[in-house]
Amino acid sequence: MSDTGSDSEASATEHTALMDGHIAEARPDREIAERIARKRKSKSESQRNYGSVERREESGQGDNRDPGPSSSNPGVQMETQVEELELKYGARHVIKLFVPVTLCMLVVVATISSINFYSVKDVYLAYTPFHEESPYAVTKVWNALANSMILLSVIALMTVLLIVLYKKRCYKIIHGWLILSSLMLLFLFSYLYIEEALRAYNIPMDYITLVFVMWNFGVMGMIVIHWKGPLRMQQAYLIFIAALMALVFIKYLPEWTTWAVLAVISIWDLVAVLTPKGPLRILVETAQERNEPIFPALIYSSTVMYCMAAPGVAVGSAGGSGAPVQGAQAAGGENRGGGGGTEGDGEGGFDAAWRARGGSPRRLRVDSTAPAHYTTRLDRPRPPPPPPTDAEDEKGVKLGLGDFIFYSVLVGKASSYGDWNTTLACFVAILIGLCLTLLLLAIFKKALPALPISITFGLIFYFATRCVVKPFADALAAEQVFI
């Protein structure tokens, strides 16, 4: 963590990155950029001098960069090169995150379109006692708001609980909770999913094949998420888990509540991450004080994270099924037990998931899943220095799984009304929001909440498209303006 002296507090190393928030770089671009800039520098003096003017122009960072025009000042030279490289790397990261986010949304939209089960409202969670059954819009609105407030308070409570556990170093509890969550998500929810998929397509299936397939799928998922496995497989499982959780939310939340919850969670995310007393910020700061990286169990990472020279420490790439799993637990309990006896478990799971997701998803989720890795890490007084070899591999972008989940909830809910215009509009809006968030991350270099911008754009686009564009397009089609 003592790599870049000047902005060590602001820069995100792989030890602080997760702690620092929803979207953070595994290693600071600055380091890499500086290293490369240094290599360039050593090429030739004259080249550097000649190139100075054009490089200054190219560096679009827009900071208080003050280029002395004819100065052959190597410091300024390197600075501008560094900025340029940082932006270049930043752009690559944006693309690296587009694919998984798009995949997750695709899975959710495909499932909602083809499997009726997830659009049908029969059972609700205990967290949403107001079921919006009245025909009056006003009643529905206050129902939705009340439900979202209840959920938010549950989330806030769980966040505080998590902070308390973390501060008291009860890593085993958090660890166990995470494992349990992953198990539930990978086995129970996948089983429900496969059952509904088979039923929708009317495909006969026997118990033997089913058990065998589920066993293989689940165990492989546990290994790859919580321990070591090929990166692509890990990413694929995380995307699938996020999609499963999103489907659970879409199914078990009443209509208007879903939208209210999205809005409320974005605001909570913003508050929890950016305000000085925000729970997530407290978590990150605590982790920083203790010099521990928050384990990215619930974080999707675009590259492999080598936060180890620590033997036996699971690699922290795209870990994370904690939060979603917990949510799944809740939903699963509700579904199976009819909300009766299993409510307790379900709620706990749901809360955790919710909180993790809602409150600065990255952090909370990281926390929930972190323990697994934390416990091993604690054995070492100091986290080992990052391996000196090619830092480029390590430098990936991390996005919390909760972000994936909420993005997919938004797009999935939009698609459940059957209009493709709306679905595509929401999809584009979320990607734009993600780009902007990553841009801000490149500029500010600290933990940022990934939800607010994207969800705001998504909601605006959704309501605008549904209320304005759709009737317009329908009228155009009816009048045959476009043939």
Place this chain on the structure above:
Amino acid sequence: MDLNRLPNDKKLQLCRWYFKVGCILLPFVWAVNAVWFFKEAFIKPPFEEQKQIKKYVLMSAGGAAVWACSLAAWVSVFQTRRVTWGAIGDSLSFIVPLGQA
């Protein structure tokens, strides 16, 4: 998990662990093991542990292939003979299709 970062003995350890885990009715783990370590075992220039990794990769691939064949055989038998098995077929079925036998 990037295999390139690992020292060779750790690679062997990982390959061996995956193989052992696959023995508990987990051909998927074997298949992943075979694919993941294929490059290490056959394409990379020879290193000390490569022979053993090769052995594990081949055994994993073989095991996965055997399981895949038997699973395919069972599924095809079940799907085609399910109806003729009557009561047993029904008790084995997790999903019975609607609107057809």
